[in-house]
Amino acid sequence: MTLLSPNVAMDDALSQVLDIAKQINAAGLSAAERANVAVSYVIENSGVTWPLSVQREILKAATAALAPGTPSANLKPVLEVVPATPAAVKAATPAKSPQPRPQRPEAPKSAAQIEALPKTTPLVREPSGDLMNTSNEVVKALSTTLDFSKLVSQPRVEQEQLIRDAIRTVSEERKMRLNGREVSDLVTAVLADMLGLGPLEALLADDTVTDIMVNGPHQVYVERSGKLVLTNIRFRDNAHVFAVASRIVAAVGRRIDESQPMVDARLKDGSRVNVAVPPLAIDGPTITIRKFPANPVKLEALVKGGSMTQQMADFLAMAAILRLNILVSGGTGSGKTTLMNAMSQFIPEGERLVTIEDAAELRFQQPHVVRFETRPPNVEGTGEITMRTLVRNALRMRPDRIIIGEIRGDEVLDLLQAMNTGHDGSMSTLHANTPREALTRVESMAALAGFAPGTGVVRRQLVDAVHLIIQVSRMRDGKRRITSISEIAGLAGDAITLQELFTFDADPSSTRAEVKGEFRYSGYRPKFARRAAEYGLGDALDALLGG
Template identity: 40%
Template sequence: MRTYDDALLADVRARLATVPAGVADLGDVVRDAVRHRGVVLGSHALERLVHDVRDATLGAGPLQVLLDEPGVTDVLVNGPRDVWVDRGSGLEHVPLDLGTDDDVRALAVHLAAAGGQRLDDASPVVDARLPDGARLHAVVAPVCPRGALISLRVLRPGGLPYTELVAAGMLPPGTGDLLPALVAARANVLVSGSTGTGKTTLLAALLALAPPDERLLVVEEARELVPTHPHVLHLLARRANVEGRGEVTLADLVRATLRMRPDRIVLGECRGAEVRELLTALNTGHDGGWATLHANSAADVPARLMALGALAGLDPAAVAAQAAAALDVVVHLRRTDGRRHVAEVGTVGLDDGRLVVEPALTWDGSGAPVRGPAWDALVAQLRDRA
């Protein structure tokens, strides 16, 4: 239940707008607004009011309590009383009442504004990053039937150490040293998988294992990769403004990294024409690169690369030749019964001119790993690079 009404919230926002950002203390502003209305509150009630108003003005409003909950990775709003969370083991319905469809739309508009984006009938779809790092995707009517649809992905600063991922069963038993060996060997690796399989979590943990004297250039649409490493530089893409100007694409940023003395070039997610720049960079002596890619399986990675290459104007033969020369390994992740794990590790190569990913290690998450036909080649490659 809300401890404030819309009039009080509007008064607080108006007062905050009159002072420079970061100067006013929100608690003092709320107390002044309450005092101006002639209302007397006890210390506990006032503290709760300040907390709720802070969530409404600076956070995600009634959803903030879910975002702050340890273990929550996603918060999804389908309607006023249709709220879901993922605590790491699948979606769970939450008995949270957000009011009406109009209230949900207003919440979506507020979240978009907090992320510096516009959300209205003229611009009904938005991707943004909230001040606390959460990633927002929102859609409002008429694109959706009514109100708004809100998707929030929680970013955990620093991520989890690789040892914790191994302990949690993300790697096949007895193979926990394999992925760090890829980092040490400066292999060029794609981490593939569907949404929510832990690609970003695993990549951040592995990048933290890179030697501390290496310079990591991380290119993303929104900042999600936060490896615990002393020398990480982040380059973030920017959308065009309302006048259609000022856009900076992922492809622009990958090209920019080449002039910034990178030891490792990392692309948070390869999803478009920037695949051309990525393959070019990894084919010009910049080894040790990593990227994530959405794919259903490791065997489907070549088809995904072909599709992305077509967006960049590359024909299949050019993509195959470039990818086979640039990439060494694909690490594919899957989610089984709510648990994220590495399902396959494969090597990248050509078979009669066709790009293929040959299985080196497969695992269904429930038993011992199975060595594939490329296992010996992978071990030899790591040994040669050691």
């Protein structure tokens, strides 16, 4: 192919750009991105610097020609991956036939194989320091030369083109040579900075990240596979962090400032967000995001990940089918909500579920689910809708099961009463470190409703209402495990009797890098065996427990 010469016509230049662009696999790339890669390649190999006006016209025409719906009978992918540099494009272009796609590795068949996989490898590349610096320069340039309202109102293609022009101006002023992929990354970064959540967009798109923690502009941590990792993501300054935080809370009709320095919010994908700013946050604004998978985790995945044994998973599935009332206890980030989501797959589809949460996190898999979320007071201090109000309202909605995301206060009494009045199969979580401590926490929360701690009324309600307490823990090696499944066996005098069914015994040789141990079944036959027989599952329970 003949490269551009100084007197090449515009039509010839466009033809050569399209020639290159049509040989690039379109998967995951927009028409504008493919056009930009092709323009960069042609310029790189021609030795000619096009005026910005010419570049813009060719990019615009090439983008339109490559847009979906444009006839492209001769479009035959040659490159499976867009090369990082124009030289790589040149090397790959002569291929005469499509390169075979690499075979996917077989799905791992055991927990050991899963453990061997590189879980901490991010799915989305974090921007380099140079890229972020250039992005900041482009944002500054645009803030003085571009009408922001005009940018917002433009179609995506026009937004990208306006930003590409600014990128080329900045790169020429700084004498930077950017390849097509770098320009595309910059366009994405600048759009995110001006219209989205800035540096956080890449982390939100990364499925290996479960938590994002912004401690000021220069410390952004994430959790991957249970491990906290410092990223190379940086904000420009505290004002930049504050701007992103304000954008988050504004989307849910809230504001963040000195008069209201703490706000809980939720992103469009359901991710839970907490924002704190000075004067409460001494070192600058902080943003904490808890992400949730688009598809709920199933019990089989938790078995493969080492959170429990297959026997324990089958037991929990049966507990859901038998409509046992369950409390899931554990610390922050221990996997309580994940476990409830996983167990929900065994709730029969014919039941009506009502879920009540402070921030919607539950992703139940049934078709008949009514979801409620509490509402904090507004800036005038009015309009609050509490958990207890929603629980009482749920009782009037003919629910089969009531699921509370987390009990924290006097709503515990309404939940216990619901469990005792025909709403079997209800579940909730609470913060506690052991099953015994969970019982104490319930009594303490009941005191908020006027019951003195230690009174027999609350304990009797607990014994009559709750069947199982499941204890989950995030261990030193970052793995989340079920450490205990206990049945409330009854009252012995004034004390509640717990009978442990399953437990995880840690090995003394465990290290911080790897907690070793063994899941054990106690051999105890649970009290609800009679209920299993009534459901026609008595033999299945005996087979499961080896009875």
